[in-house]
Amino acid sequence: xxxxxxxxxxxxxxALKVAGEPGLVLDVACGAGRFWPVLAEHANRVIxxxxxxxxMLEHALTHHGGALLQRVKTFxxxxxxxxxxxxxxxxxxxxxxxxxxxxSEHRLALLREFHRVSRDTVIVSVxxxxxxxxxxxxxxxxxDKANLExxxxxxxxNVLWYQDFLPGFALTRVYVLRKTG
Numbered sequence: 001x002x003x004x005x006x007x008x009x010x011x012x013x014x015a016l017k018v019a020g021e022p023g024l025v026l027d028v029a030c031g032a033g034r035f036w037p038v039l040a041e042h043a044n045r046v047i048x049x050x051x052x053x054x055x056m057l058e059h060a061l062t063h064h065g066g067a068l069l070q071r072v073k074t075f076x077x078x079x080x081x082x083x084x085x086x087x088x089x090x091x092x093x094x095x096x097x098x099x100x101x102x103x104s105e106h107r108l109a110l111l112r113e114f115h116r117v118s119r120d121t122v123i124v125s126v127x128x129x130x131x132x133x134x135x136x137x138x139x140x141x142x143x144d145k146a147n148l149e150x151x152x153x154x155x156x157x158n159v160l161w162y163q164d165f166l167p168g169f170a171l172t173r174v175y176v177l178r179k180t181g
Contacts, residue, residue, distance in 0.1 A: 011163050011174045012038050012095065012123070018161040018176045019121040022090035026050065026117065028079045029097035033060035033072070039093065040071050048089060050077035080109055087119045098124040099172065102143070104151060111155030115179060122157065122177040129171070156180050 012035055016022070021042050027035060030049040039047050049072050051057050057074045064072075077083040079097055092114045101107050114122045128145050149159055157177035165172035 007165055009038050014163055015123045015174050015176045019091050024090045026089040026092045028092055028094045031056055031096055032063050035095055036068055036072055040068050047072045049074045052078045080113055082113055082117045084117050086116050088117050090119055091121045092118045093123045095125045099127045108151055108155055115156045125174050127171045128173050152177055
C-alpha cells in the first residue's frame with residue numbers, strides 16, 4: 001500500500017511540473033486532503049480545496065498540520081457546480097472522483113465545469129481499460145482510452161501528457177489537460 005501511495009504522489013508531482021507548477025490550484029472532491037502535502041511542496045502555491053461533504057472537509061482540517069493548513073482554503077462544493085467564477089484558478093486537480101465516474105455524460109459534465117473554472121490546466125486521474133487483464137474482471141465498466149480522450153477534446157481540452165501507474169498493466173492513468181482556444 002505504501003508503494004502505491006508513493007507512486008500516486010510521484011505521478012501528481014510529475015503532472016504539476018508538466019502543468020507549469022501552477023500557483024493557484026483547486027483540489028476538487030478533495031476528501032481528506034490526501035494530496036495536499038504534495039500540492040503544497042511548491043512554496044508559492046495557494047491551494048483551494050472543495051468537497052461536497054462539510055464533514056469530510058472538517059475531517060481533513062483535523063488530519064493535517066497547521067503549517068500546511070495555512071496554505072489551504074476549503075469550501076463545500078459539488079464538482080459538477082463549483083462555487084467559483086469562470087477562470088478562477090490556474091489548475092484543477094481531480095485525483096479521486098473522476099476515476100470513479102463511469103458514465104460518459106457525467107464525465108463530460110465534470111470536464112465542462114472544469115473548463116469553465118480553470119484558466120489553463122486540469123489534472124485528472126482516470127481508470128482505463130488495460131491491455132492485460134489481471135485477476136477478475138472489474139466490477140464496473142472502465143473508460144476506453146480513445147473515448148476518454150475524445151471526451152477531453154469535446155469539452156475543450158488537449159492532452160498535454162499522461163502517465164500510467166504501471167505502464168502496460170495498471171488501470172490508473174493521470175492526464176494533464178490544457179484548455180484550447
